[in-house]
């Protein structure tokens with residue numbers, strides 16, 4: 001009882017701002033029924049080994065072969081062995097990244113009530129702002145974060161009345177979009193697929209940005225529950241606090257932040273389309289006891305009707321044909337019925 005009381009006091013102290021979502025109030029029964037400080041899994045999420053992801057210098061892509069080919073092979077190898085890698089000299093200037101981050105910090109500092117009325121105060125679609133996990137029945141299922149999910153189509157029409165400065169967001173999104181496209185084309189080519197597929201099926205307007213904020217949390221919790229991304233690939237720009245973890249060879253590892261890098265991960269669609277050549281791996285974010293953390297994810301998605309055909313060379317197809325729309329609907333249905341995403345195993349041949 002005393003333990004729970006102290007915990008709630010700590011949480012209230014770390015979240016005192018009127019911009020913070022009311023985590024303490026909304027989830028107080030979860031804190032009361034779980035003994036978080038004694039839970040082994042909570043300690044385990046914080047105690048994982050920190051690794052540097054394979055780092056790929058994209059400068060080589062602007063040179064002639066063989067350097068260029070070697071760089072492309074490195075990208076494909078990292079996507080196959082890790083499903084995650086970092087790119088440096090990616091061509092997106094520090095200025096563009098810093099303006100985006102300033103914008104993100106400013107937006108999350110808005111009063112919570114304004115963020116909840118995103119259509120009225122922020123000029124983005126209703127439903128863009130999300131926080132916590134409304135369905136959580138124990139602390140283990142709670143994501144200690146708030147986020148704006150913004151479709152690229154919304155970014156182009158934010159206008160001057162929005163709290164979001166459309167130009168910072170727009171510039172960041174445009175440059176990240178072209179990086180994502182370039183990497184996807186290389187990965188397609190290296191797995192023997194048609195590299196024009198993305199020009200035909202993945203317009204920037206079918207993609208979206210997610211701005212994440214992880215408030216400090218006095219006890220170790222998930223900032224974002226373990227998941228795989230339901231896209232082709234994701235480009236992540238994260239700050240220096242750290243907290244991203246992923247599964248490598250069956251073990252959770254922590255990713256070392258790198259201010260010069262953007263982080264790339266393969267999503268479910270690429271795993272299926274490449275017939276398991278590239279890996280969509282489970283990842284999560286964990287909280288920091290004293291520091292807030294920011295990240296932005298760009299999700300490279302095709303249009304809803306795009307059909308994903310899993311085949312490569314002589315190897316039999318691992319997954320049946322499905323459209324992106326079908327995939328999204330199945331994920332939503334599973335989350336509703338079971339409380340979690342099943343993902344690709346649903347589509348095995």
Ligand SMILES: O=C(O)CCC(=O)C(=O)O
Nearest residue numbers: 210212238244285295297
């Ligand atoms: O913030 C992070 O490190 C991870 C974000 C992420 O995985 C996502 O937004 O899907």
Ligand SMILES: [Fe+2]
Nearest residue numbers: 227228229283
């Ligand atoms: Fe993710």
